[in-house]
Amino acid sequence: MQRLTVPVLLAILFFVLVGMSYYDLLDLYIQSVIMFVGINIILGSSLNIVNGYMGEFACGHAAFMAIGAYISSVINVMLFTQDRIFGAPLLPPEMSLYFFPFVLLIGGFGAAIAGLLVAIPSFKTRGDYLAIITIAANFIVTSTIINMDTIGGSRGFMGMKQITFAMEDVIFLPWMLIWVILSTYFTVWVIYRYVSSTYGKGIIAIHQDEVAAEIMSVNTNKMKLVAFMISSGLAGLAGGLFAHILGYINPGSFGILKSTEALVIVYLGGMGSLSGSILAAILFTLLLEGLRFVLPWMSSGLHWFDGVFYWADLIPEGYQVSQVWKWVIIPLILVLLMQFRPEGILGNKELSDLFPRLRRWYSFK
Amino acid sequence: MIATFIQNLFNALQWGSFYSLIALGYTLVYGVLTLINFAHGDIFMVGAYIAFFVATFFLGTALLAEGGWVVLALTIPLTMILTAFVGVTLERIAYRPLRRKGANRLYVVITALMCGLILENGNLALLGASRKSFPELVDKVVFSIGPVSLTNLKVAVVFSAIAVFFLLQFIVTKTQIGMAMRAISYDKFAVPLMGIPIDTIIVFTFILGSSMAGLAGLLFALSYPILDPFMGALIGWKAFIAAVVGGIGDIRGAFLGGFLLGFVEILVVAFFPSTFRDLIAFSILLIILSVKPTGLFGVAKTTKI
Numbered sequence A: 001m002q003r004l005t006v007p008v009l010l011a012i013l014f015f016v017l018v019g020m021s022y023y024d025l026l027d028l029y030i031q032s033v034i035m036f037v038g039i040n041i042i043l044g045s046s047l048n049i050v051n052g053y054m055g056e057f058a059c060g061h062a063a064f065m066a067i068g069a070y071i072s073s074v075i076n077v078m079l080f081t082q083d084r085i086f087g088a089p090l091l092p093p094e095m096s097l098y099f100f101p102f103v104l105l106i107g108g109f110g111a112a113i114a115g116l117l118v119a120i121p122s123f124k125t126r127g128d129y130l131a132i133i134t135i136a137a138n139f140i141v142t143s144t145i146i147n148m149d150t151i152g153g154s155r156g157f158m159g160m161k162q163i164t165f166a167m168e169d170v171i172f173l174p175w176m177l178i179w180v181i182l183s184t185y186f187t188v189w190v191i192y193r194y195v196s197s198t199y200g201k202g203i204i205a206i207h208q209d210e211v212a213a214e215i216m217s218v219n220t221n222k223m224k225l226v227a228f229m230i231s232s233g234l235a236g237l238a239g240g241l242f243a244h245i246l247g248y249i250n251p252g253s254f255g256i257l258k259s260t261e262a263l264v265i266v267y268l269g270g271m272g273s274l275s276g277s278i279l280a281a282i283l284f285t286l287l288l289e290g291l292r293f294v295l296p297w298m299s300s301g302l303h304w305f306d307g308v309f310y311w312a313d314l315i316p317e318g319y320q321v322s323q324v325w326k327w328v329i330i331p332l333i334l335v336l337l338m339q340f341r342p343e344g345i346l347g348n349k350e351l352s353d354l355f356p357r358l359r360r361w362y363s364f365k
Numbered sequence B: 001m002i003a004t005f006i007q008n009l010f011n012a013l014q015w016g017s018f019y020s021l022i023a024l025g026y027t028l029v030y031g032v033l034t035l036i037n038f039a040h041g042d043i044f045m046v047g048a049y050i051a052f053f054v055a056t057f058f059l060g061t062a063l064l065a066e067g068g069w070v071v072l073a074l075t076i077p078l079t080m081i082l083t084a085f086v087g088v089t090l091e092r093i094a095y096r097p098l099r100r101k102g103a104n105r106l107y108v109v110i111t112a113l114m115c116g117l118i119l120e121n122g123n124l125a126l127l128g129a130s131r132k133s134f135p136e137l138v139d140k141v142v143f144s145i146g147p148v149s150l151t152n153l154k155v156a157v158v159f160s161a162i163a164v165f166f167l168l169q170f171i172v173t174k175t176q177i178g179m180a181m182r183a184i185s186y187d188k189f190a191v192p193l194m195g196i197p198i199d200t201i202i203v204f205t206f207i208l209g210s211s212m213a214g215l216a217g218l219l220f221a222l223s224y225p226i227l228d229p230f231m232g233a234l235i236g237w238k239a240f241i242a243a244v245v246g247g248i249g250d251i252r253g254a255f256l257g258g259f260l261l262g263f264v265e266i267l268v269v270a271f272f273p274s275t276f277r278d279l280i281a282f283s284i285l286l287i288i289l290s291v292k293p294t295g296l297f298g299v300a301k302t303t304k305i
Helices: A002-022 A030-052 A060-082 A093-114 A126-147 A160-171 A175-196 A201-208 A210-215 A220-245 A256-269 A274-308 A321-342 A356-359 B002-033 B041-062 B062-067 B068-101 B104-125 B154-173 B176-186 B198-223 B232-247 B251-271 B275-293
Strands: B140-147 B150-151
Touching: A002 A175, A002 B062, A030 A060, A030 A175, A030 A201, A030 A256, A030 B251, A060 A093, A060 A126, A060 A160, A060 A256, A060 B002, A093 A126, A093 A160, A093 A175, A093 A220, A093 B140, A126 A256, A126 B232, A126 B275, A160 A175, A160 A201, A160 A220, A160 B002, A175 A220, A175 A274, A201 A210, A201 A220, A210 A220, A256 A274, A256 A321, A256 B104, A274 A321, A321 B068, A321 B104, A356 B140, B002 B041, B002 B150, B002 B154, B002 B176, B002 B251, B041 B068, B041 B104, B041 B198, B041 B232, B068 B104, B068 B198, B104 B232, B150 B154, B154 B198, B154 B251, B176 B198, B232 B251, B251 B275
Parallel strands: none
Antiparallel strands: B140 B150
């Protein structure tokens, strides 16, 4: 019975979300927020393998996302749609539904291969020097894409919306939502299984002390290779989903800012805490979207304030708090949070460590 | 052919000077605190804006009658002081409490990243998206040596970068406060026991680093007189990479690393399409770091088990 609680709850969540979207109880905006929560969970928890469990400081996660996004979109567009560059579809568009998960996985696989770009230097290089290699890798990947004119260069690449429509033509369901939720479950499951296995404990050993881990017969190079490849592969999966949700990607959206978002999720949740990453991803996305509505309220609040102190004439007529303030308020909140809780929301503990009674209700393998 | 090469060499010297000046700030803070101060590129941007406001303020007063040189002579120290103030404020508000709590180093780095975002977007929100154009303070003088031409500004930029390098090298290696800085990076726990005021030294480090960023901002604004809030982001990341390639924590390393990056970028642009600049420059840096993992001047640390 205990064994079933988590899968049953996750299944209920899945069916409730998909059902509500199917019957239009959730509008498109809320659906897209849910999908971005899922993508941020994948990004954050996959970066947590390297930054949290292994204790490195990789800050070029968006590069792998970009590779996954481009590979899966190019394959999908080439196979299933009529495109200016790639010509007529090679397979009937109805097949796209069955091929979609495989294409996503191919994108993830490509990103994992690209992860070697960072993984191989990491054998010799550690710490801040490795951080630089990851930043340089991010710049290299984005500027490579900019220089590839066949896939649009800096203008970007589009046509993925047709894939979504083709999937909906076969069976009318909110397919992207389904794929995002399933991929999120898959990612969390893979990472949980990996870091709690005896084999995966090796990366935690590397975090504690690399030399000692090596003496204790941990093959550190192999562990690093595996950790970087899983991390970047899952980021590629997130990238593929991201591309198909938006229907348009350009190299600019996979810059350092996107990497910073992933870093924020990891450190907000706590290094080496999977449930922390998930919580932080949900919180961060909701904060990002919530502020969109709070800022107009702030404008009207300011004008009310101006009305009270009408003699001072503090705020010009018709002033609106612009959406740019969002990116001032979010870092400010994070800086304050770091001051009061410098180890992130959960530290390096899991949710079940903080609330031991929860364990009575489930066992998760 | 030779003439274009020499011309590019001088351009590269100027471009590398900016990287060097910013990289010096990174490396000073890193050398003392082992903190990657990711807000440093944005402090550079703030420096450029401060220079803009100070210069336009002075141009509005009666000082203009005295000539552009007087305005420039007043703008330089004032910009450096005000930028140093911004840097110290960041240290005081954001980094010091975390340091006191003994937070993981990476959390301080994230705080620095967030501070950079606040500076960038706060600037964008307060001043709007319109770009500011920096007033021309001093008349441009062009020296021509055969087909190669130099402006007085270019020469000034290169010379100030070299002067700053020697000044910092002198402070760090010859003075008592420099000795204290090196001592903190050597052993953070024993230093307070020797009666060295650790917080004062750290504040002094931030003053040095940020004022150099302010100087770089001013010189950059004089050379490329268009300011926008995100000008510091990319140049800051690149200067950091330059500092690491030189061997972070070492002043000579940062100085040479900045020039190296400047040379690579300008020469790539001279011979390839300009979109290849980042690709080739970073690939070269990646190769350097793979061959020499601690940078050109860095010393490999021994780790105890």
